[in-house]
Amino acid sequence: xxxxxxxxxxxxxxxxxxxxxxxxxxxxxxxxxxxxxxxxxxxxxxxxxxxxxxxxxxxxxxxxxxxxxxxxxxxxxxxxxxxxxxxxxxxxxxxxxxxxxxxxxxxxxxxxxxxxxxxxxxxxxxxxxxxxxxxxxxxxxxxxxxxxxxxxxxxxxxxxxxxxxxxxxxxxxxxxxxxxxxxxxxxxxxxxxxxxxxxxxxxxxxxxxxxxxxxxxxxxxxxxxxxxxxxxxxxxxxxxxxxxxxxxxxxxx
Amino acid sequence: xxxxxxxxxxxxxxxxxxxxxxxxxxxxxxxxxxxxxxxxxxxxxxxxxxxxxxxxxxxxxxxxxxxxxxxxxxxxxxxxxxxxxxxxxxxxxxxxxxxxxxxxxxxxxxxxxxxxxxxxxxxxxxxxxxxxxxxxxxxxxxxxxxxxxxxxxxxxxxxxxxxxxxxxxxxxxxxxxxxxxxxxxxxxxxxxxxxxxxxxxxxxxxxxxxxxxxxxxxxxxxxxxxxxxxxxxxxxxxxxxxxxxxxxxxxxxxxxxxxxxxxxxxxxxxxxxxxxxxxxxxxxxxxxxxxxxxxxxxxxxxxxxxxxxxxxxxxxxxxxxxxxxxx
Numbered sequence: 001x002x003x004x005x006x007x008x009x010x011x012x013x014x015x016x017x018x019x020x021x022x023x024x025x026x027x028x029x030x031x032x033x034x035x036x037x038x039x040x041x042x043x044x045x046x047x048x049x050x051x052x053x054x055x056x057x058x059x060x061x062x063x064x065x066x067x068x069x070x071x072x073x074x075x076x077x078x079x080x081x082x083x084x085x086x087x088x089x090x091x092x093x094x095x096x097x098x099x100x101x102x103x104x105x106x107x108x109x110x111x112x113x114x115x116x117x118x119x120x121x122x123x124x125x126x127x128x129x130x131x132x133x134x135x136x137x138x139x140x141x142x143x144x145x146x147x148x149x150x151x152x153x154x155x156x157x158x159x160x161x162x163x164x165x166x167x168x169x170x171x172x173x174x175x176x177x178x179x180x181x182x183x184x185x186x187x188x189x190x191x192x193x194x195x196x197x198x199x200x201x202x203x204x205x206x207x208x209x210x211x212x213x214x215x216x217x218x219x220x221x222x223x224x225x226x227x228x229x230x231x232x233x234x235x236x237x238x239x240x241x242x243x244x245x246x247x248x249x250x251x252x253x
Numbered sequence: 254x255x256x257x258x259x260x261x262x263x264x265x266x267x268x269x270x271x272x273x274x275x276x277x278x279x280x281x282x283x284x285x286x287x288x289x290x291x292x293x294x295x296x297x298x299x300x301x302x303x304x305x306x307x308x309x310x311x312x313x314x315x316x317x318x319x320x321x322x323x324x325x326x327x328x329x330x331x332x333x334x335x336x337x338x339x340x341x342x343x344x345x346x347x348x349x350x351x352x353x354x355x356x357x358x359x360x361x362x363x364x365x366x367x368x369x370x371x372x373x374x375x376x377x378x379x380x381x382x383x384x385x386x387x388x389x390x391x392x393x394x395x396x397x398x399x400x401x402x403x404x405x406x407x408x409x410x411x412x413x414x415x416x417x418x419x420x421x422x423x424x425x426x427x428x429x430x431x432x433x434x435x436x437x438x439x440x441x442x443x444x445x446x447x448x449x450x451x452x453x454x455x456x457x458x459x460x461x462x463x464x465x466x467x468x469x470x471x472x473x474x475x476x477x478x479x480x481x482x483x484x485x486x487x488x489x490x491x492x493x494x495x496x497x498x499x500x501x502x503x504x505x506x507x508x509x510x511x512x513x514x515x516x517x518x519x520x521x522x523x524x525x526x527x528x529x530x531x532x533x534x535x536x537x538x539x540x541x542x543x544x545x546x547x548x549x550x551x552x553x554x555x556x557x558x559x560x561x562x563x564x565x566x567x568x569x570x571x572x573x574x575x576x577x578x579x580x
Contacts, residue, residue, distance in 0.1 A: 181499025
């Protein structure tokens with residue numbers, strides 16, 4: 001079974017992004033980047049399907065040169081090879097531009113299954129996978145909790161809202177966006193890191209990158225509330241918080 | 254014309270539909286691009302259409318076909334693409350539900366129109382184009398976004414961002430027009446089975462008066478004992494953000510957020526929770542919110558009434574102590 005896993009490299013979760021001069025994107029030179037966590041679950045699902053059905057896992061990413069690092073990381077975790085659609089403008093591109101770039105790079109490979117994470121931790125469009133399915137002309141399902149491949153079909157468990165689920169079946173090839181937390185992530189071993197150095201990263205240059213939307217202003221989110229920050233050493237702050245919760249907010253007796 | 258697209262399941266209108274209607278009405282008021290129309294798709298949606306007709310709208314379109322009885326991405330994409338291409342709105346507004354996330358990107362790709370997702374409000378227009386505010390970088394920044402073209406544009410609005418009770422009601426019911434959706438059943442590739450619920454949830458967090466919620470900041474499962482101690486001192490239920498439940502440290506039924514429970518207790522105390530949108534939508538209705546986080550930039554402080562910037566491993570034991578004395 002030939003499986004593609006599309007992944008994105010995003011600013012590290014525990015860093016505060018600094019905004020560039022034109023206030024339209026972050027200052028890339030100040031940021032540290034990591035593999036988008038939701039995509040890590042799609043990658044692991046790809047590995048588990050490969051264990052059950054054989055075949056290969058090919059990781060694909062569209063982004064600037066730095067993205068090679070995220071692909072290397074995925075290769076070190078166990079992916080067989082990688083495809084890097086490289087262009088600087090893909091860093092802040094919208095989901096359509098990214099899906100177009102990925103579609104052009106992978107459609108000739110005729111993958112049986114294409115997996116992506118639920119959404120990215122940077123722009124969080126939650127669109128790329130679904131748009132990619134439309135571009136590739138294949139059926140899709142989103143927010144998937146379980147994947148069962150049965151011959152030339154796949155049966156998946158979709159998460160709905162409010163604790164509801166649903167099984168959906170569709171023919172292969174198909175695209176699935178994977179819900180975070182459906183599997184236990186594996187990390188790269190030293191052996192994996194060494195092996196990754198010999199694995200292929202195929203570079204692809206995209207046709208014109210055309211986003212359909214753009215950020216015109218980036219700013220701090222508006223405060224919806226006046227937050228009272230209670231200062232001081234832990235013991236004092238804790239005492240003061242209890243006092244205010246009891247006397248002001250009346251949230252405790 | 255601005256189109257609000259509502260959602261139903263087995264004849265029951267999704268509450269978020271009203272938020273999409275409110276968002277569409279407000280967009281029409283800001284841009285002058287009205288009137289507002291409402292569309293609802295399904296196998297038989299007469300009941301839903303009738304209740305939507307109470308809103309102040311030029312028309313409610315009941316988009317029906319037997320093949321839309323059970324939701325599929327292929328079926329709904331085909332049905333809505335037909336409707337929207339026939340009479341393109343300036344904007345079509347959807348609620349950012351799981352169903353919308355499943356098919357609307359495909360619909361936008363099919364139509365070749367931009368799609369701005371998870372919108373929380375409207376920004377100042379930019380070069381004459383309406384700007385949509387959405388959260389980026391895990392809620393650490395807000396972005397005003399515009400479409401690159403003047404043509405039609407699809408928009409989805411975040412749960413709770415627009416209040417359902419702000420929907421303007423009409424003096425008389427809006428006319429309902431039934432439209433036969435052009436859906437070829439054989440073109441639907443997904444075969445859906447009926448939705449089901451897993452074992453009844455043992456913990457109903459929505460009834461809790463106080464909740465202590467824990468996030469990534471707890472770092473290790475063994476440290477949860479500290480949280481339990483605080484919950485006991487407060488008489489609170491324990492809840493968590495998604496990563497904690499994903500890691501299996503607490504059961505899924507204790508998860509608060511877009512894929513877990515929605516709660517509105519008297520007191521919500523967030524420990525080491527950054528406050529990403531997915532968590533915030535589940536708890537921002539709480540009466541009093543307290544955040545304890547070592548990162549002063551964490552978005553949770555935007556939602557909190559009271560905040561302590563500090564190490565939860567130092568603050569929580571002191572809180573337990575202080576609560577013991579105050580009791």
